[in-house]
Amino acid sequence: MKISVIGCGYLGAVHAACMAKLGHEVVGIDVDPHKVAELSAARAPFFEPGLEELLSEVQATGRLTFTTDMAAAAGSEVHFICVGTPQKKGEKAADLSYVDAATNALAPYVGAGELVVGKSTVPVGTAERLAELIQEHQPEAHLAWNPEFLREGHAVKDTLTPDRFVYGVPGAAEDHPAVELLDEVYATPLSSGTPRLVADYATAELVKSAANSFLATKISFINAMSEVCDAAGADVTLLADAIGMDDRIGRKFLNAGIGFGGGCLPKDIRSFMARAGELGADQALTFLREVDDINMRRRTRMVELTREICNGTLLGQRITVLGAAFKPNSDDVRDSPALSIAAQLQLQGAVVTVTDPQSLSNAARRFPELNYEPDLTAALLNADAVLLLTEWQQYLELDPHTVISQVRSPRILDGRNVLEPSKWRAAGWTYRGMGRP
Template identity: 65%
Template structure:
């Protein structure tokens, strides 16, 4: 099939390259010339494992191209809209400026039978409004909503071999035709028995935001238990292990720490709350406000632990911050708890030296006032306290004996509870975990 992908940010670039890898002829469209030039050279404008490999493969095959001119999307059968929906400045609601612009931009280039497919995370009710706009234009095209469920660090795998596919389609003949086209797009995944859920627009929109809300709730639940464990003298990691054996609960995402971040979970649960208020059902998801509050408190707790470890005196103390990205295997620092902790400690007068395998350039653009080290050992040298805030493999595997010779004081705050306290204490370190005695 011939496919266009409008928006070549994180979601769009991965989707375009993955669709080409699956054998489709794909053109990616974006208004950013720098981004398009990088993609044309098979260079990912962000770090995502495996992406550059399939970019190179798809470009060599001739199945993948990029352009800044949306008119080049003409002739495609399916047009994916994969632009961002950031949080509005000063509000919780989602900003749909880019989604609306993408739809208006593609309208003049649609043909009879074309399918526009939304992948962006949007407030419920958006798809119905956009479908009406496409109908009004009289192009003969129709709309479907096909939410993405990508995990940063696993995005290529999640696109090529998804764990489920959701189609939000119109009723009647339009919906049947939309399903047929989407089945062709995802023929490989369907042949591999990927479950397909065909539903209406509103349900498809809610699937994405409710999945994120549930995940955020699970993470904040265990962090709330960590708050109780700290005052009760309990160990939240053992607690999570114990309740995780219950098949109804499960162990995944029950890791207490400094909380979640990134470009999806925080803004999506806020936008969900805002949309519920608009629909007159704000009370139904009011608990999400507390989920958000718990999440933000964990950052404060990490900072308090550093202050306590330094005897209350932070000024001019060297703090080595291990991690800047919101999660490992990513260079994404959007709403990153790790970067936030580094910035706040710097604001308290600490001499912060932060490091990360991939996220330093993005962090410098946002907070050039911080100190940075590209080498982990350089960051650790002479540190009064070490704070692990992104659980990169190389940090999890640090040798406490070896690095103990580099630091001024053997004090570590494990903001992700990924280190072995017994091992570190045996090496002479003062180890402090989140919700651990």
């Protein structure tokens, strides 16, 4: 099939490359000439494992091109809208200006019988409004909502072999033309048994917001339990293991630590609350305010723990922060707990050095006042305390017997509860975790 992908950021670039991998002829369209040039040269403008290799592979076939010219969308059977929906400045609501601009720019090039597919995470009610806009230009075109479920660090796999497809079409009609077109787009993963659900617009739009809200709630729940464990002298990791054995609960996303960040969970739960308020259902989501509050409180708690482990003062203390990205295998520092903690420590008088395998250039643009050191050994040198805040594999594999010779004071705070306390203590370190005695 001929496919256009509007917006070549994180979602769009991955989606375009994966659609070409599935055998389609794809054109990626973006307003940023630099991004288009980089992608055209098979260079990803962000770090995502496997993406550059995939770009090189599919571009060699001639099935994938990138351009800034929206007219290149003309003639495609399916048009995917993959632009961002960031949080509005000073508000909780989502900023839909990119979605609206992309749809308005695309609409004149959509032909009869063609399908526009929204993949961006949007407030419920957006699809119905955009469908009207598309049909003003082309009454015989269709719009479907097909939410994405990508995990940063696993985006290529999640696109090629997803755990489900959701199609939002008017009336949840299985015989809607959009269903047949999407089934053709996703024929390969569907033939491998990937389940799909046909829903109405509103339900399809709510799926991503509801899923992210549930995950955020589960993470904040175990972090609340971590606070109780700190007070009671219990171990939140063992607690999570025990309750996770219950099939109704499960162990995934029950890892206590400094909380979640990134460009999705925080802004999605906030925009979900904002939209619920607009619909008069704000009381249904009041619990998400506490979920958000618990999450932000974890950052303050890590600052307090650092002060405690440094004998009650941060002034002049040399602190090494391991990790700047909000999660491993990513260079995304949006709403990163690690960077937020590093900045708070520096504001309170510490001398902070941040290291990360991939995200230092992005981090430096967000917090230029922090010290950044790409070399791990150099970053650790003469540290008074080491904070593991992003669980990159190379940090998990650090040898406490080797590292102890590099620091000034062997103190480590495990903000992700991923290290073995007994191993570090046996090597002579003062170890502190989150909710661990």
